[in-house]
Amino acid sequence: MEDDDVPRKVYRVNSLNSHQNQMLKNVVTIQIITGSYERELHGIAASILHDKEISHNNDSLVNFSDSFLFNAHSSAIKCLAISPLFSKDGSPSEKIILASGGTDERVNLYHLSTSTTRDGDQMKLSIPTLAGLKILENPKNRELGSLVHHSSSVTALYFPTQSKLLSAAEDNTIAITRTRDWTMLSTIKAPIPKATGRPSGDTAPPGDAPCGVNDFAVHPSMKLMISVGKGERCMRLWNLITGKKAGVLTFERDLLQKIGEGKWGSGEGRKVKWNVEGNEFVVSFERGAVVFGMDSKPKCHILPSPRTKLHHIHYIPLNCGKSNDLKSDVLAVSTEDGRILFYSSTASRVSETDQSQPEQTNYLCQPICQLGGNQSGLTGRIKVFEVLEIPGTCLTSVRFVVITASSNGFIRLWGLTGEELSLIDTPATNEISPNEGSHDEQEISTNNAQDQKEPQPCQVGQLLGTYETGRRITCLKAFIMPDITKEIVEELNSEFADEFSGFEAITDDGQNGQYKT
Secondary structure, eight states: OOGGSOOEEEEEEOOOOOOHHHHTTTEEEEEEEEEEETTTEEEEEEEEEETTTGOOOOOGGGGEEEEEEEOSSOEEEEEEEOOOOOOTTTTTTTTEEEEETTTOOOOEEOOOOEOOOOOTTTTOOOOSSSSSOOOOOOOEEEEEEEOOOOOSSSEEEEEETTEEEEEETTTEEEEEETTTTTTTEEEOOOOOOOSSSHHHHHSSTTSSSOOOEEEEEEETSEEEEEEEETTTTTEEEEEEETTEEEEEEEEHHHHHHTTTOOOSSOOOOOOOOOSSSSSEEEEEEEOOOOEETTTSSSSEEEEOOSOOOEEEEEEEEEESSHHHHHHHHEEEEETTTTEEEEEOOOSOOSSSSSSOOOOOOOEEOOSSSSSSGGGGGGOOOEEEEEEETTTTTOOTTTEEEEEETTSSSEEEEEEEHHHHHGGGGGGOSSSTTTTSOOHHHHHHHHHHHHHHSOOEEEHHHEEEEEESSSOOOOEEEEEOOOOOHHHHHHHHHHHHSTTTTTEEEEEEEEEEEEBBB
């Protein structure tokens, strides 16, 4: 074969003009990590333009690129956790630790770099590919090893600090590991629930009841922890100073009925989460959720309308903006029908007819607003989501980015403004008081006249971009990557000064990514 007949690629160096340099200054890069049933950890870098003038071009709001792909586990991945981005003194960390847990009883550990690799000039380490997607690989992303501290599927992971890792599994244990040498310091053992006549389910062997820790949440003071488990209609409080049980709170039958857990329901908590200030926490069930105060008494309960399953919960802090009116947290809940509902447990619920009456407790909390759903053309379940605050923006621009992951493999990025979230000051109307009639009468009236009695929440959020992974996503984590520095660029270019570094594949006729023979 002659040299002219050999397929070849021609490379050119990308040059930036002043307009492109200005665009790079107004780009926020988010690192998204997903786990799936296909046993893979998929890293995606999403670059978002958040400048007001540039963001009017909806065609270039978000640029997606693959950053890494690890064949992590031998079976499905169930949970992820990332270490804190900032140390105790407030300085950002150059690397973070990613932990993944699956049904293969292992916790895999990875080092991830927090530096960005952006499109343009020398800020790009692009690998040419025949596919249409870009691959921006960072050589600092590498595997550390595996931990085998459990004898069953790992269900939850959490980094309370950079020096500790907590992991829970279906063997009813919560392991505390030191990240310096990955030594297991202690193990918290929850009692195995007894079979009480309920069906065993698919997670238990024949004749046994399902067991295992579904989820846990550590108080911001790092002294208290709450856990919920399979087969238990209760939640357990743990003293992290002594490592012993501090108390058990049983879910009453009346409380479970209000959130849709009937006689044949499991009644077990699926997820638990503390708010940022640590003065309340929420426990989610299959079709509802209950918000508790520090006294462990129910403040309100959540029951979406129409009735649907809940998958993920998250608190959004609103006490860090320019407006002094936003002083509370908003609770976000994802549903089976493709919605994220926003609730506020701090809004005033005093009776409008008699102001002298005390504030109601354990009332039905109404959603303030919603994101997605049929109004946005989305009906698939939102398995998990993350909410990130965009730094350096005011309340009139995009303040929060909501990253949603569906079981069909789609990742969507939504933009929320401060004005939309300021709707928490608007009190909900047409509530159903828990004191009006019996529970059965309320349930019948709610099912028959939900559309007339319950106000429809307003639609918020703007769809910024969509990415299809082609995998069945089970878990997701995300963080905002700081701007890449000149020293990091020079270091990366010196290590990878080959034909792929800072170049873009083109053909002789100027078409990208095509071979010419």
